Amino acid sequence: MRIRQRVCVTLATLTAIPSLLIAQGQPIRGFPADALAERARLEAVLRTTPDTAQIRQNLLFMSEEPHHAGSPRSKAVAEWAFNKFKAWGWRRGSTRPKR
Numbered sequence: 001m002r003i004r005q006r007v008c009v010t011l012a013t014l015t016a017i018p019s020l021l022i023a024q025g026q027p028i029r030g031f032p033a034d035a036l037a038e039r040a041r042l043e044a045v046l047r048t049t050p051d052t053a054q055i056r057q058n059l060l061f062m063s064e065e066p067h068h069a070g071s072p073r074s075k076a077v078a079e080w081a082f083n084k085f086k087a088w089g090w091r092r093g094s095t096r097p098k099r
Contacts (some may be wrong), residue, residue, distance in 0.1 A: 058084070 031039050061080065067073040080091075 062077055064074050067077045
């Protein structure tokens with residue numbers, strides 16, 4: 001039984017890897033040819049955007065002390081979050097970033 005599982009996993013891996021490598025060299029489907037360069041640039045940005053150290057730091061700031069509604073810490077966390085969004089280009093009352 002164990003050998004059968006290993007064979008199945010090995011075969012699945014050997015068939016999946018080549019198709020993934022081929023797909024990486026292919027243009028993005030569903031976009032006009034003149035938009036591919038911009039889409040590839042956006043995809044590269046999105047792949048590198050999550051910074052785990054920054055996420056950890058943000059979560060630590062928000063969770064290191066209790067901040068129940070109406071407390072001074074709650075206000076500090078809210079102001080901190082508002083300033084973060086402002087620094088990222090978001091405006092108050094808007095669902096779109098500043099350009």
